[in-house]
Amino acid sequence: MTRQLHLGVFIYPGGHHIAAWRHPDMKAERITELDYYLENGRLAERGKFDLFFVGDALNAREREGRVVGEIAINNLDPVSIVSAVASVTERIGLVATLSTTYNEPAMIAAKFATLDHLSGGRAGWNVVTTLDEKAALNFSRSEAMEKSLRYQRAQSFVDACKALWDSWEDGATAAEPARIKAPMYRSEFFSVDGPLGMPRPPQGWPVLVQAGGSEPGRDFAASIGEAIFTAQGALPGAQAFRSDIHRRMARLGRAPDSIKIMPGLSPVLGDTEEHALRREAEFAELAHPSVGVWMLTEMTRFRLYDHPLDSLLPTADIRAFNPALGENAVSLMRRAEASPMTIRDAARIMVRSRVHQSFVGTPEQLADHMIMWLNEGGSDGFNILPPIFPNDLALFVDHVVPLLQKRGVFRRDYEGPTLRGHLGGTRPPGRKS
Ligand SMILES: Cc1cc2nc3c(=O)[nH]c(=O)nc-3n(C[C@H](O)[C@H](O)[C@H](O)COP(=O)(O)O)c2cc1C
Structure with a gap:
């Protein structure tokens, strides 16, 4: 079978163009309204996207004392958004960003297990160590933790979450206490007794997504990632990034196709x-x-x-x-x-x-371009960044997706119910007593 593309949509307040909120097609007040997210979620599911992705921002950006940037200050809570989208969709994966630097594993494990249960196995976690150094000032610290330490904490954070998600055997219910075991996880960062307060989630664990580009970030992605979001402006850099991640995975004994690398792509489409x-x-x-x-x-x-x-x-x-x-x-x-x-x-x-890469052209030109990247080893798919929501997402769904389907590189319908299934991954087996 021809290699298949995987598609995500990265929802952003207004759109990925910084001035999206000023465009006559975008009503800025919609950014804080429920219907804006539901409409875009439904639209992406109509386009059979693998996933709907929401980032986070843990502080409002400012420069020289002034708060700036519509997109930087209108970030609603990601888990709340994807939970709402879960209620009006049936198949699309739901990926929310939460930081391992400013949270605790027991809280996050419970949030994503809940999302996975309520959505029938569609949860994904974009595991970040937090981009913005100034976020530290909102979390009772005077400065951000050093980067490699942040990634060590992230690794331990994920290990603790996995121990919690595996604390119930698959299919165990609250009536079978012998099949539930407290993991008693200990590391230099965390002490978590457990067990999780609910059954093992449908996917076992949520799909783990990573987006860090530094040396420790890439090692972390190669270790835990099932999908990677990355910003790659041109094909040679994207090929080098993908090979580099595959090399790091090989060192850890992981098969390269167990990660789907999805660079951002912002499409500006026209009839001509x-x-x-x-x-x-x-x-x-x-x-x-x-x-x-x-x-x-x-x-x-x-x-x-x-x-x-x-x-x-x-x-x-x-x-x-x-x-x-x-x-x-x-x-x-x-x-x-x-x-x-x-x-x-x-x-x-x-x-x-x-x-991120942007592409200006017709739907046919964009489909050719995406297939070229897929065939040339630049990516396993794309995280689509519409300049303006919902219009540019609708253009992509109505005019590009059908071309990709006709060319045999993208699904005509979902095959299974889970996000991990859409990505072609294997469900983590879990604990046996
Ligand atoms: C598509 C994409 C989305 C990202 N979303 C977030 C986010 O929501 N929150 C965040 O703190 N960082 C986000 N990042 C940034 C990364 O998590 C990471 O901090 C950044 O790439 C720097 O990585 P490094 O620290 O490994 O160099 C995103 C990166 C990419 C490519």
Whole structure:
């Protein structure tokens, strides 16, 4: 059988374009309304997507004392959103982000076991260590934990959760106490007696998703991930990332196809290429260039707003100023080094899709492009980032999904009830007494 694509949709307040909320097709007040999430969840299920994904934000971003960015301050709680979407959908997987840095395993294990029960086996957890260092200030700490320590804690956090999810044998009920065992998990980070306060979830565990790009982040992904979200702007980088994860998995004795790597892809579609380009220009008009320059400055810590907008992005100076650039910033530097771009160009990339890949063209061109990435080993699918919800998701569902189905690379219907089943994974067997 032809290798199959896996598709996620990444819901974002308004849309992935930073100025989505200003577009006449998007009503900004909908971002905090239930119906907005339900409509997009139903739409993604109509498109037979593997999963519906919600990120988190543990603090409102600010720059130089001012709170900024519609998308950065309208993040509703992810588990509440996917729980609501579960009630109006039947098959689509539901992935919520929760941090291992600012939570406790017993709480998170119970949340995802609940979601998995209530949704009939559709839960997924995007396990993050928290991107924003300033989040520490909201959690009674004066600074963020050092990164490699954060990932050690994350590994232990997941181990403790697995011990809780496995504390009930498969199929055991509360009437069979002999089949329920307290795991008594101990590590340098956590002490969890257990057992879980409810039966083993339908999938055994929720599907574990990872999105970290650093060295310890990649090791963690290779160790626990079943799907990986990543920002890859171009095919060679995406191929290198996928091979790197596969190498790390091989070292741990894991089969490469037990992880589905899903880079972000932001589609700007049109009936013709000219139409798509016109739409892209129209989106760009909605954001002042300085917004993108601020975003670049935040990502690199290098004060780009002190430089002329039409000068070349000073990648060497940025790298020298900040040798600890994150994965996303490095990916942008590499792109600019391969094909020089001005600060204005880079700002435009940031407002469009941060550093995720964006594609401007017709549905046919996009389907060809996605299949090319699949065949060339750039990915196992994509996390779709519509510039504006729900319109750009609807365009993708109605015009791109049918082409992918016709080409034999995407399901015409769901085969089973669980998220892990959609991703082609194997259910964790659980404990035997
Ligand atoms: C598609 C995608 C979604 C992400 N969503 C979140 C999120 O919701 N919350 C968060 O703290 N980090 C999120 N991240 C960031 C990662 O978890 C990670 O912190 C970041 O990639 C830096 O990784 P590193 O610390 O391993 O370098 C996301 C990353 C990607 C690629």
